[in-house]
Amino acid sequence: MGKKLAGHLTSLILALLLGFSLIYYFDIGKKAPVARxxxxxxxxxxxxxxxxxxxxxxxxxxxxxxxxxxxxxxxxxxxxxxxxxxxxxxxxxxxxxxxRQVLNEAKLRQLGIMFLKYVIVYILVLWLTYYGVETLGLIRFIRRKQNKVSYIFELINFLKEASYKKLNTYWRIPTLLVKSVLRGLLYLIFFSPAYVIAYSIKTEFNTNTLIFLILLGLISNGLLITYTNKFYAFLIAESRKGYVLTAMVKNLSNDYRFTQPHGVSLRALFSMRKWFKNHVLNHIYLNAHYQYLGTFKEQASFLISGLIIIEMALNIHGHLSYELLQQLLYKNYDIVIVIVMSIFIIVKVTEIFTDWVIDSKRRVYENRNN
Amino acid sequence: MKNKKQSSFFETLYHHKDRLWSMVWFLGMLLLFIWDMLYLNRPALLKVIDGAMNTFLIAFLVIVFALFIAWLAVNLLFIIRRKGFFVLETVLTFLIDIIRSIPQIIGILLGFVFIAGLLYRNIIQSPMAILLTAVLIAFFVFQELMDLMLDRVNHFRRLDFYQAMTVCGISGSRILNYHILWKNSRRHIFNKVVAIFGVAVFLQCSVDFIISVGLSTDISSMDLPVTLGGLLAHIDSKQDILAIGHAITNPGYFPNLFFKHLQGISVAFSIVFSLLCIYKISNGLSERFRL
The missing domain is CATH 1.10.10 (Arc Repressor Mutant, subunit A)
Structure with a gap:
């Protein structure tokens, strides 16, 4: 951890030094554009x-x-x-x-408030995506263990055997069709860039609120679905390992039904701290969770990009990324550098935090005290 | 018998999701093109085609450049490690880490401003701008590919396979490039390249949309090659997208979206549908190759 921390701090210090030099350079050269x-x-x-x-x-x-x-x-x-x-x-x-704006104390204070707002939104969306990724990944995994297939495939199977079915079971066809269409629509929403969703509903809803920004950060740009899939892949990989069989031999439950006494508890599935008591899923989840932490930096970086896109594309006044775009347009490069540096700090702090969490988890796994 | 054949075709497609989704993507885009041919006016249709072509061309170039940069970085690191230049290795890793810590969108946005500036001053022309844009995006996405290659190299270096080949007198660069990267990792790399293609489309459209919406004076979007993101930011496309909101609250207006607001809807659909299909293809490949 010490080596990683030193690396992070060095790059942070170097980037800040470079930033300050650029601010000094742009501040000196800041004049009205005139012809020679x-x-x-x-x-x-x-x-x-x-x-x-x-x-x-x-x-x-x-x-x-x-x-x-x-x-x-x-x-x-x-x-x-x-x-x-x-x-x-x-x-x-x-x-x-x-x-033309000057980088004075008042401007820095204004930027500081925007930065705080950005950090709050970032932490909230990060927390929500973390929860969403784990919950949705587990739901998908459990559905697989319950031998459930996609609605389209279910529909094709149903149609294949339609001639042997009773007439009163045909209501399943429209139900499955509606379910597939809804699922497809949901996928399209999840993969829509934030600006497509926001502009689609801009005329009817107020899109300039903080809650909308958080919601958009969560559901758009493919963030949630991409990392849910990664977490699901970790769960699948873990479930194929030998210790799962050993755990089952040692009488841990392997029943993935929700309604059974030894099945998966819905409460545990939707709670923040997921704990599936006496169930093999608990071990699969814990190990997959450890691997998922490794991708957390990448997810955080993707989220930061997503939030920047949302704030810039929606022209939300008084937000850090919109301010960055404005200052870029007005060629106030010293202010641009300050904003870029502040975002760089957020990325670095997230990286340090993630490395710290991974390191402490590794110590637990490897029974190390230091 | 015929029924059995058909079902096996569907089942094969269902289990080879990469092929299924490639087909879905192709058919979806073909359907959109036919619909646009029928109901969209010719100048708008040409713009949409131009935008889509540029977008996918840039995304393709991005993966070419990203592959090259990642391959170069891996080879450099490999040589440096073998020669034991610890300081050089630290510096190179450190520089790559700094690039990694810059949010892609900010790096690309600043680079776009620079490219637009070059175009504005007539220093470069449009074809060069496409190349530079691709290099710029590749510069901010190559790390994922590089990490994957390094993981594969580290994995194989720990195996007897590597030592045995070295003892046989095979050169390090041949083991790295041919035996590890080509023979044993090309499926992994191909899968990653597909994912990067999606990322490139997403980033490019987003930055182009932002520039067209927010930086419309000096850095005019007219100077940069037309892409789907830039097209979406045009006032006529934007109004088409805004009409979706109207259709949500007035469902009777919904059919008009497919006739009166076709330009914006086509562009938005192309972006979203392509992103979804690319993601599904990449997932399908991982499943099929058990990566």
């Missing part, structure tokens, strides 16, 4: 004279004729060029004034 002046008019740009005044214009022209007779352009066109350049500069300054 022509070399002929360059000496006259910085002159502190109000050239809009006709008297000073006449003085300027006399000065050019008297003191710079070598000047190739005539004084009138030179004056026009200087005036045009000064006007362009002024307009550019005006145009960028409302978009």
């Amino acid at each position: 002046p022509d070399s002929i008019i360059k000496p006259y740009i910085e002159m502190d004279i109000d050239l809009n005044d006709p008297l000073r214009q006449a003085l300027f022209k006399d000065m050019i004729t008297l003191y710079h007779p070598e000047q190739s352009s005539d004084p009138d066109s030179l004056l026009r060029a200087v005036l045009t350049y000064r006007r362009d500069m002024y307009e550019a300054e005006l145009q960028s004034a409302h978009t």
Whole structure:
């Protein structure tokens, strides 16, 4: 753990150092976008004279004729060029004034509040996906152990044997069809990028609430279904191992029905701390859970990307990712760097936390004290 | 007899889910194309086809570049480890870890802004932008592939297989590239590549949608090659998607979605349906190859 922690901290420090250097660089170069002046008019740009005044214009022209007779352009066109350049500069300054923001204490405070909001949403969605992945993965696993097949396959099997069935069992055909369609729709929703779902219901529902953001983070972008499938794969792999047979020989229950006394308890299945007492599923679950922790970093990183997509695509004002997009548009790169650094910190803290959890679990498994 | 043959076909398809879902994907997209040919106006249809082609072309290029970068990284790490350059190995691993810690979407978004800037200044043209986009996305997704390759290499290095080959005088690079990666891991790699194809489609569409929605002044989406994500962000497609909400509360309006709002619906369907099918194909492959 110590080696990993050192690696994480070093990369964090290096990234922060790089970030601060970039902030310094962008802060210095932060000016209104102006065109470079022509070399002929360059000496006259910085002159502190109000050239809009006709008297000073006449003085300027006399000065050019008297003191710079070598000047190739005539004084009138030179004056026009200087005036045009000064006007362009002024307009550019005006145009960028409302978009240019300074990285001061007030801005940092504003970003801090957005960061906190982002962290809260992130932790909540991470917790919900963690729970969702384990519960849905277990449900799928139990359904498999109960020898249940997909609705479509069930329908095909039913139709194949339809001629031997009684007439009053035919109600199953529409039921299975509806179930398959609903399941397909649910899959499509789970795989929809967040912006597709959000824009689909934007006209009828308020999509700018925090609850909607959390819900969208949970169900969209394929996050839940992808990691449920990973957890399910771990459960399947564990169930094929030898210790499962040993456990069954030692009289642990192998009944996966919900309604039986020695079956799987629904309460245990839906509780946060899943514990299937005297059931072989408990051991399969615990070992699969340990392996799932290894993918948790990846899941967290995917979730962070998902939340950024949601906030940016939905243009939710006052959120960190939307602010990032705005500042990118306004070319306030110092603020962009601060936001990117803050998100990098979240990723690193998650990585450190996950490594710590995995390490402590490993110690328990390997009976190590340190 | 005929019935038995048909059922075995369905059963084979059911158990070979990768083939089943490849077929479903192809048929679904074909059906969508025929429907669009019938009911979508020609300019919009051409835009949708262009967007889909660009999206899948970029995603394909992403997997090519990701494969190359991952292969390069694995070979480099392998050589460095064999030569015992501990410091170099630490530095390389450290750099890869830093890339891993940057959320993909942020890295790609910043890269897109850079590419759009190059296009805006006429430094590069559209075909080059497609290549650069693919390299950019590959740079942020190759780690998964690299991790898989490294896992396989580490697994085989622990076996007698590796020592025996070394004793036989087979060069390290041949053992790594031919015997481990090609002969013993290509199924795993292929499965991962399919998953990365899906990730590439998702990331590309998302970033393009975000850029088209949020960065519409200097970094105009018109400068970047049209993809499904960018098309979805166009005002006409967006209105089509917004119409779904109207259809939810007014079910009578639902049939209009398939005639009046076809552009947005086609684009959204192409993205969602492709993502679902790619995921199912990848799962089917893992099941079939028992990975």
